[in-house]
Amino acid sequence: MPPHCDSLDGPVVTAARSALKDGDIDHVLPYVPEAGEPEVREAFSLACRARILGPQAQEVADRWFFETVVRVHRAGEGAPFTGLKPAGLDVGPMIPAAERALDTGSADDLTALLCEIVRDQVESRHGRVMTLKEHAHEGVAAARQYVEARLGLQVWAHTLYRQAIGAPHAQTGAQGQG
Structure with a gap:
């Protein structure tokens, strides 16, 4: 966070x-x-x-x-205190979107924003893997790039899944933010 x-x-x-x-x-x-x-x-x-x-x-x-x-x-x-941060920091799009959802009582815009970001990331990462797959037969170096991207997509998707179903602040302590 x-x-x-x-x-x-x-x-x-x-x-x-x-x-x-x-x-x-x-x-x-x-x-x-x-x-x-x-x-x-x-x-x-x-x-x-x-x-x-x-x-x-x-x-x-x-x-x-x-x-x-x-x-x-x-x-x-479960997070460390690293001092007070100045006002006006860029917290990205999610914090303001979540705050608007809470203020308005509707999660529609927050859901749409999250879905758009996840869709874009899935398509981009999947597209890269598929491109590398086409060339994986061109030698060990090409096959290695494909395997790395393939496993990267799988690990990223699993991490996203675990975060999506996890308890609030589940990753805060590990990342040191919150």
């Missing part, structure tokens, strides 16, 4: 900002696992006390609270 949960304009920091603004920790608690709740509650309490000491203290307290919440959130996903 592209960086999103750990960006300054991502859903976790947005919820943390709301919690600080409204003085209501419940805005951010859904983003942290139950085991991390005591640490986030303590950080919230400390940040709220520090924020009243002036604008500079508020800036430091807010940043520290955001980092704490995102770190605890990422740990709940």
Whole structure:
């Protein structure tokens, strides 16, 4: 998953900002696992006390609270915390499409986009394998290219299948993103 949960304009920091603004920790608690709740509650309490000491203290307290919440959130996903990312990162087409699907209540556009991408990839990869197959009889090097592409298509399709039926965040820890 592209960086999103750990960006300054991502859903976790947005919820943390709301919690600080409204003085209501419940805005951010859904983003942290139950085991991390005591640490986030303590950080919230400390940040709220520090924020009243002036604008500079508020800036430091807010940043520290955001980092704490995102770190605890990422740990709940089994992913490392690698720092807060800046706002406005390009997260690709899927995150915005998934967010629109959730906002509109319809998954039609998200489904169409995913199907289009998968169809294009299957056709491209399959076409390459078929082209290499035509020349596989032209020696070991050509046969090797064909076998590599053939197995590559199979492994790619299997990986896509496993990801499609897998649990949310199943690959997050392994890829270190989320």
